[in-house]
Amino acid sequence: MAGSFILAGCGKMGGAMLDGWIEGGSATAGVHVIEPIGAAVKRFSGSPGVVLHETAASVPADLSPAVVVLAVKPQTMDEAVRLLVRFVGPSTVFLSIAAGKTIGYFESQLGFEAAIVRAMPNTPAAVGRGITVYVPNERVTQEQNEMCEELLSAIGEVIEVTDENLLDPVTAVSGSGPAYVFLLIEAMAAAGVKAGLPKNLAERLARATVAGAGELARLSDEDAAQLRKNVTSPGGTTAAALKVLMADDGIQPVFDRALAAATNRSRELAG
Structure with missing residues (x-):
């Protein structure tokens, strides 16, 4: 330098x-x-x-x-x-x-x-x-x-x-993105508690799963869709969960609205 x-x-x-x-x-x-x-x-x-x-x-x-x-x-x-x-x-x-x-x-x-x-x-x-x-x-x-x-x-x-x-949608995806991931950890842990897990165990499982999946995505040459398919056995537990998450009113339209809101707010802040 x-x-x-x-x-x-x-x-x-x-x-x-x-x-x-x-x-x-x-x-x-x-x-x-x-x-x-x-x-x-x-x-x-x-x-x-x-x-x-x-x-x-x-x-x-x-x-x-x-x-x-x-x-x-x-x-x-x-x-x-x-x-x-x-x-x-x-x-x-x-x-x-x-x-x-x-x-x-x-x-x-x-x-x-x-x-x-x-x-x-x-x-x-x-x-x-x-x-x-x-x-x-x-x-x-x-x-x-x-x-x-x-x-x-x-x-x-x-x-x-x-x-x-491009920095407005960049802000929405990566700038604000860590908060979405932390919310995912919160939501997974809360759902785990409702399913019968002790709170500490649910939180530990959610944190480790998100961290591990992120590292796998970072190191893999496969795209996210393929990595998802690799975990999903037909008729299995993952498929049952994804049927809910990937429904027409599932996670994608929620993310569409959330990132649109963040992008618009970034533009407002920039004047």
């Missing part, structure tokens, strides 16, 4: 990214972390290359960062951008992981000459198993694009797209 960089915001997602950079060695180039000093960020004190700042004002004025990572909450982004606009320059790219903040928003705040990458990660980044979709604006150079991809790859898979409009 060439050049130092700034991490504005070190909450759950920013902290997960910093963990990945430290583990992968990227942090040794120098990471200026802007976050009110508390227990969550103090653990990074003493990490090679990491410098902690309570405010953006204490970041050296002569710093020319290769990347400014914007990991603050969307509602505090206006203030963060106002304090960091001084770092706009041809050698710096701004990488945002904030939901609902478009490239157009950042261009209006930072100037149309700014190199900007908008990314949508998800919470499995906390264990290095996230997936991030990103889109660069026209000012991002190939070198800057590669730097951003390297930083994002510290928390999982990375996919580049060229159409920013």
